[in-house]
Amino acid sequence: MTQGNGFDIAAYYEQIQIQGLLRTSKVAENWSEAVLRTLSLSIDRRTKKRLAQALPKKLAADLTRTFWLLQFRNPNKSGQEFLEEVAKRSGNTDAVFARNPVKAVFHQVKSIAGDEVNDAVSDSLAPEVSALWEEA
Numbered sequence: 001m002t003q004g005n006g007f008d009i010a011a012y013y014e015q016i017q018i019q020g021l022l023r024t025s026k027v028a029e030n031w032s033e034a035v036l037r038t039l040s041l042s043i044d045r046r047t048k049k050r051l052a053q054a055l056p057k058k059l060a061a062d063l064t065r066t067f068w069l070l071q072f073r074n075p076n077k078s079g080q081e082f083l084e085e086v087a088k089r090s091g092n093t094d095a096v097f098a099r100n101p102v103k104a105v106f107h108q109v110k111s112i113a114g115d116e117v118n119d120a121v122s123d124s125l126a127p128e129v130s131a132l133w134e135e136a
Helices: 009-019 025-040 045-054 057-064 079-090 095-113 115-124 127-135
Strands: none
Touching: 009 025, 009 057, 009 095, 025 057, 025 079, 025 095, 045 057, 045 095, 045 115, 079 095, 079 127, 095 115, 095 127, 115 127
16 A cells, blocks of 8 residues: 555555564554654654654654643653653553564654654654664
8 A cells, every 4th residue: 555655554564563573564553653643742843743744644644643732842751761651552561572663663764754854853852762763
């Protein structure tokens, strides 16, 4: 299944499944959504908009769909807290395992977004979460 700009969303999920050590493409889709929604609460509004513009529609929707009435980013959020939030959002409770799918999603998103946007995301994240982004 390709999107309007030729992006193959099925291949995207397949890569997350492989890199994230996940059982199915549907599970990979669930983790992708959880990572993008958690990421959206961890970056500033301007960077979120830039990243959304760089992503295909489905992924941009996952990123921008999360809404909090008053959103205060935690500039000191630990990598462990981020992994725990993603795990909960994905319906999983294992923050240790979450590192694999998070890095897989980050890797795929970075390959789509381009260097300038990737740098902006890295700069907007808390230091430990930024390190996870850079590892991917």
